[in-house]
Amino acid sequence: GQQVMQIPQYQHVQEGEDFTTYCNSSTTLSNIQWYKQRPGGHPVFLIQLVKSGEVKKQKRLTFQFGEAKKNSSLHITATQTTDVGTYFCAVFGNEKLTFGTGTRLTIIP
Amino acid sequence: DADVTQTPRNRITKTGKRIMLECSQTKGHDRMYWYRQDPGLGLRLIYYSFDVKDINKGEISDGYSVSRQAQAKFSLSLESAIPNQTALYFCATSDFRSGYLHNEQFFGPGTRLTVL
Numbered sequence: 001g002q003q004v005m006q007i008p009q010y011q012h013v014q015e016g017e018d019f020t021t022y023c024n025s026s027t028t029l030s031n032i033q034w035y036k037q038r039p040g041g042h043p044v045f046l047i048q049l050v051k052s053g054e055v056k057k058q059k060r061l062t063f064q065f066g067e068a069k070k071n072s073s074l075h076i077t078a079t080q081t082t083d084v085g086t087y088f089c090a091v092f093g094n095e096k097l098t099f100g101t102g103t104r105l106t107i108i109p
Numbered sequence: 110d111a112d113v114t115q116t117p118r119n120r121i122t123k124t125g126k127r128i129m130l131e132c133s134q135t136k137g138h139d140r141m142y143w144y145r146q147d148p149g150l151g152l153r154l155i156y157y158s159f160d161v162k163d164i165n166k167g168e169i170s171d172g173y174s175v176s177r178q179a180q181a182k183f184s185l186s187l188e189s190a191i192p193n194q195t196a197l198y199f200c201a202t203s204d205f206r207s208g209y210l211h212n213e214q215f216f217g218p219g220t221r222l223t224v225l
Contacts, residue, residue, distance in 0.1 A: 009149065033213060042199060043152065045213035088151060095159075096167065097142075097214060101151040 006100030021103035023089035113217035132200030
């Protein structure tokens with residue numbers, strides 16, 4: 001399956017600050033998905049990106065797919081305590097979804 | 110989501126024991142998956158099934174086996190559990206719709222397994 005590197009592994013931010021996690025691949029990706037896992041919970045699908053240069057927004061969350069379709073990012077504006085959790089990117093290839101290692105976001109009130 | 114259920118939710122067992130983790134879904138999806146989650150390693154695919162007669166190995170299938178008893182049920186077995194199989198196990202489902210590259214996966218609540 002396709003490999004993706006996700007950085008950073010951990011991020012601690014003050015409430016109200018912005019947060020970004022990145023997903024990078026050495027090969028061109030057909031699509032990329034993002035999931036959120038709350039502490040003690042299970043991964044929940046957020047969004048799927050398929051087009052080169054695609055940008056999608058969900059309230060304070062902005063998702064981007066790179067022009068070369070080799071990287072993606074999730075940006076959260078003005079974090080809130082409800083944003084706490086681990087964010088995973090996932091890429092589809094060979095009929096399988098391969099997950100990045102995740103970025104764990106903690107919020108300092 | 111209640112649509113995908115896993116039993117048991119927690120299990121403590123001893124080395125060498127046989128363990129079965131069960132997954133049921135009411136979403137009507139054909140595709141089902143078993144993942145293992147370890148801290149810092151993300152979710153790794155153990156086995157997946159596209160229908161009752163189609164079972165495929167994932168990234169880390171050694172030491173595990175599966176059974177797809179029906180469209181709605183997919184079980185994961187550890188024939189002889191060992192301590193490094195201590196992890197959080199997730200079942201997931203997805204639908205297949207012609208024309209889509211891939212669809213989102215819906216995860217069960219997870220089973221926390223400890224092998225002593």
